[in-house]
Structure formats: structure tokens, C-alpha cells
Amino acid sequence: QVQLVESGGGLVQAGGSLRLSCAASGQTFSSYVMGWFRQAPGKEREFVAAIRWNGGSTLYADSVKGRFTISRDNAKNTVYLQMNNLTPEDTAVYYCAANRSPMLTMNPRLYDYWGQGTQVTVSS
DSSP: EEEEEOOOEEETTTTEEEEEEEEESOOTTTTTTEEEEEOOTTOOOOOEEEEETTTTOHHHHHHHTTTTTOOOOGGHHHHHHHEEEOOGOOOEEEEEEESSOOOOOOOOGOOEOHHHHHOOOOOO
């Protein structure tokens, strides 16, 4: 059974930073793409960033480019999302997801496993 466990969410003021972590277990993720998505109240889940485990190639939503950085530690089977210069518009539940194919994609339907999410709240 694949498990993804997010951590690192919380309350932060606008302009602040947070680092989210996603610990993966249950499978060998060497060929998986890992992604971060977020969902604000009343809105659809939206793509944030993705990274290949073995190649390090990344993909970002335009709304977070230059502010967020996705990275991974293969030895720890963990993916990170460093979020800087946060704004109230970044407030959402953030989800980690795993895609069994090596294709970088923004489409949430192509991700096979999901974590439970971690709340990020940015106050103005």
C-alpha cells in the first residue's frame, strides 16, 4: 500500500515562508513523478509543482513560479515544497501526489496516489 504523508503546514503572515514535506512509503518511487496540488475553499484542486524522482526535472504553475521550489531527497523518499513570499491567495489545503508514469503533468487525474493534505493559511 502506497502512503503519502504531508507535513509542515501552518499559519504564516503574508511575505513569510513555509516548507512542506511529503514522505512516501510502500513502493519504490524511483520512476515516479511527485506533485503538489492545492485546494482552497469553494475552488477546484489546482496544480502547484511537480518533479521527477530520478531526473530532477520540474514543472510549476505560473502562479508560483519564482516563489515556490520543489525538491526531493531520494534517500529519504521525501519531496519538499519550499514556499516563499506567501500571499493570502496561497491559502489552501496542500496535497502531495504520486504519478506512476515518468511524465511531468499538471493533470490531477493522472496522479495515482494522494496524501491527506496539510493546511496552509496566510494572513494579510
